[in-house]
Amino acid sequence: MLHSSRLLTCTLLALFASAAHAATPSPAPPTLKPLLATLNERLNIGDLVALTKWDSGKPIQDSPREAQVIANARKLASERKLDPEDVAQLIAAQMEANKLVQYGLLAQWQAAGAAPDTKRPDLAKQIRPLLDQLQSRLLQQYADFAPYRHDPKCPVWLAAARSDLNRDPLHDLALTRATGELCVRPTTP
Template identity: 55%
Template sequence: MRLRLCLALFSALLANTACAAAPIPAPAPAALNPLLSTIQERLALADKVALSKWDSGKPVEDRQREREVIAAAIAEAPYYKLSNEAVEQFFSAQIEANKLVQYAHLSDWHAQGKAPNDPRPDLDGLIRPQLDLLQKRLLQQLADFTPYRKDPHCPLWLAKANKAAAQVPLRELALVRATAELCGASR
């Protein structure tokens, strides 16, 4: 009996020591929240883009526009001390996340036989200029977050932030896609 008690105490002591030795994750850096907020702002425009595509019958995929967006971002990369590869990867993820939202909305609207009666801002005159303005902010915020991209806690920070930020499954999925390559990437 005494041996069992000693073994139980010893096991409990080892378990407590192991728990105490486990590193506590570092808190997310302050640079993460503004970046995620701007990514969400960009994703919110996908709703309006989807309405425009619904009305015009244009496909979601616009490779020429995607190349232009990425080329413009890459052209500004040196100003923010970012590599062309990091900027291309980041904005490709933003575009893919945006398309994911558009495809989901269009699918829902086809199933319903109609799109919502929301206002339809002009894609070329209003929405794309907003996306272009967000691009500069995203570049700065990506540069601000870059020192943390290789931190071993980065995936945990993103997972928690994405869960907390998105109340709607589609938004969460889009946010996960938009941030999928943020961690572990090089400058």
């Protein structure tokens, strides 16, 4: 009786230990953190773009520029052996997230009656070339992360990594939008 009680106890402890181990997610791939840092960097440039839009009075929506950026991304995708449609969706998500930041900041500044008194870089000469450089780095990092996109743990890794980049509700929401295309859920037949 004592032997079977010990055996039962050991079996239960082993089951609990294996369940706890199974519940612990595996660590994120090392390629995720640099990718998110670049996405976040790109997103934070939205603050500067918003300032230029505030000063110029130009609309946030710039469809011709967006089409040009996506066309360029498709070309770069082919050069990097990436699916051009996946890359187009990724870049479109970045632009939507960036616009979300811009709309949010413009609304805050309109309510306050003024934008921050900070230096404004030139949109065409300084900000857009920076965004173009970031796009090249972003696509390389995306290519490095691509093998993990279909992993069932991808959303857990992504949520944890995003939480490390929390800034404020507006930028958090925008980062969620920017990363919305990274993980691919399996399709059910």
